[in-house]
Amino acid sequence: MSGLLSKIFGRPYSAVMPTPSGVHALVRRTHEERVLRALREGGAMRRGEIADVVGLSRSTLSEITGSLLHRGAIVVVDTDAGRRVGSGRPAERLALDPGSAxxxxxxxxxxxxxxxxxxxxxxxxxxxxxxxxxxxxxxxxxxxxxxxxxxxxxxxxxxxxxxxxxxxxxxxxxxxxxxAGPRPAVGSxxxxxxxxxxxxxxxxxxxxxxxxxxxxxxxLAEAISGDQATEDLLYLRLGDGVGGGLVVGGRLVTGSNGLAGEFGHVTVRPAGRQCRCGKHGCLETVASVPAVLAACRAGGAALHSLDDLRSAVRRPHPVVDAVLRDAATAVGAVLGSSAMTLNPARIVIGGEITTIAPVIVRQAAVTIAGQLFPSGVAGPPVRAAGLAEDAGxxxxxxxxxHNSPLLAGYPEADAADPRRLTPGGTADGRAQ
The missing domain is CATH 3.30.420.40 (ATPase, nucleotide binding domain)
Structure with missing residues (x-):
């Protein structure tokens, strides 16, 4: 869903110019929406953090947050009093009213x-x-x-x-x-x-x-999680299949018909096994969990589950190690080529198998490095996913x-008196 700014500035043109008070109300509402958007997308933040995100001066932000606090749209969730070093007023963290949605x-x-x-x-x-x-x-x-x-x-x-x-x-x-029209087909x-x-x-x-x-x-979850959120990410997950995702500029990239990030169906072995997509030698036929287990069995290691693989990794097994490194090299080749094209800030490889066999991420990182420019510029860090299986x-x-309304259910301040509220609607009593 597009932001509410389009609802403000996308209204039909009127020959009647807004009065100064109308302009002030419009600007104020815009500032409020930016603050509420920042809190909705980023969770609880200090005023200084909000100011940095929305680009408002500290004095303007103080006025806006004061009004939103008075109206109940936002609340103080805690302060840094227990963690603060030195003197000074504890910094409050503000958030949307938890019970509002x-x-x-x-x-x-x-x-x-x-x-x-x-x-x-x-x-x-x-x-x-x-x-x-x-x-x-x-x-x-x-x-x-x-x-x-x-x-x-x-x-x-x-x-x-x-x-x-x-x-x-x-x-x-x-x-x-x-x-317009129905969703396009995506095949098998x-x-x-x-x-x-x-x-x-x-x-x-x-x-x-x-x-x-x-x-x-x-x-998307990996891109925004932790203390080092990134707006540019290549993500690949190894599971029953092999899938991926691209985050560019802080937004998911879907492509023209939803196929962006399908790294699992990039060909890595032209003469390889047939994939469920109909092609031969896709990355999924080499690096998915079923493919890895099948390759281990073909080499004489009786592995039928991830638990079996965990046991085999604990007591080094030459066949298992070779299969894992081969799969990781294929993963690295695909991600390396993509990284050369997209220049991401970070590459993340997920799936339970990466926790069981860390060699996958290490070997993939080596292969990725070999795909990039041989210059003094460091390539993107490659790491295992930080989130569990509930990352999706x-x-x-x-x-x-990132798609929900910003102001649903909150009353607006009266244009003439910002402290006076009208129940359940705008200043003139119209329902929102």
Whole structure:
């Protein structure tokens, strides 16, 4: 969803010029929306941090936040008094009113669904997951998710009366809708039957829903998590399949029909095994978990699960080590070529197998370095994913934060007297 600035500046032109007080009100509302957007997307922040993000002077920001605090749109969540060194007034951290909204992130993996629910201040209210069979029909997967949500909300006594948005991740390419007409087909890679998953959640919860590829959403989660968030990221996840995501300028890149970041279907062995996409020798046929386990078995190592692989890695096994390094080299070749084109700030490789076998990330980093310019300029750091297997759900949640309304449900200040509020609407009493 586009920002509310377009709603302000996109109004039809009027021959009647706004009065000075009207201009002041317009500018003030714009500043408020920028502050609320920063808090919605970034969570709790100090005033100085907000000022840096929105580009307002400290005095203007103090006036804006004072009004928003008075109206209940934002609250003080804590101060740094317990951590502060030296004298001076403790710095308050401000956030959207936690009770004003709830947001849900759902990740339908190949074999498991993850759910995360947060409030408007980004505090996690509940989270959990439940497994299902890889061949379970989508109608049953959705019902499994609903059952999980009911169980989690019942145990935590969380009700969804303030649910504002739902982000949903699904496996494989998810087609982005054109400006008109049906979604384009994505062939055997995606899940055409999952196209209606958003409608099922809208019907169940009565809140807006967005859907995207779960690995792409995991890329967004990795880009914004931790103390070193980045706006430019290459992300690849090794699991039952191999997927990826691109974050450029702080936004997900989907491509013209939703196929951006499909690193798993880049050809690395032209004469290799046939992939489920129909081509031969895709990265997925070499570096996915099933492909790695199959290659180990072909070499004489009886591995049938990630637990078996964990045991084999603990007691060095020459066949297993060779297979892992071969898969990692293929991963590095694909990511290295992409890095040479896109020049990312960071490369992240995810999936449980990277935790079990760190050699994958190390070997991939060596290969990536060999693909880049042989100059004194350091290439992007390559690291294992910092988030757990619920990264797709967290990313879905992040996508909702970046697509939800800014001011839904908050009263506006009277244009003549900023301290006077009208219930449930604008200064002249119109409902929002």
């Amino acid at each position: 709830q947001y849900m992130g759902v990740d339908f993996g190949h074999r498991r669904v993850h759910v995360v629910v947060a409030d408007a201040s980004h505090e996690i209210l509940l989270s959990g997951s439940t497994p299902y069979d890889n061949d379970l029909p989508w109608s049953a997967r959705i019902e499994t998710a609903f059952t999980l949500i009911d169980q989690l909300s019942g145990a935590a006594r969380v009700h969804f009366g303030a649910l504002q948005g739902i982000g949903i991740g699904v496996p494989g390419p998810y087609p982005t809708p054109p400006t 890679l995606g899940h055409p039957e999952a196209v209606g998953v958003d409608a099922a959640f809208v019907h169940r919860f009565g809140a807006a829903a967005i859907v995207d590829n779960n690995t792409r959403l995991a890329a 759900a967290v990313g879905a949640l992040a996508a909702v934060f």
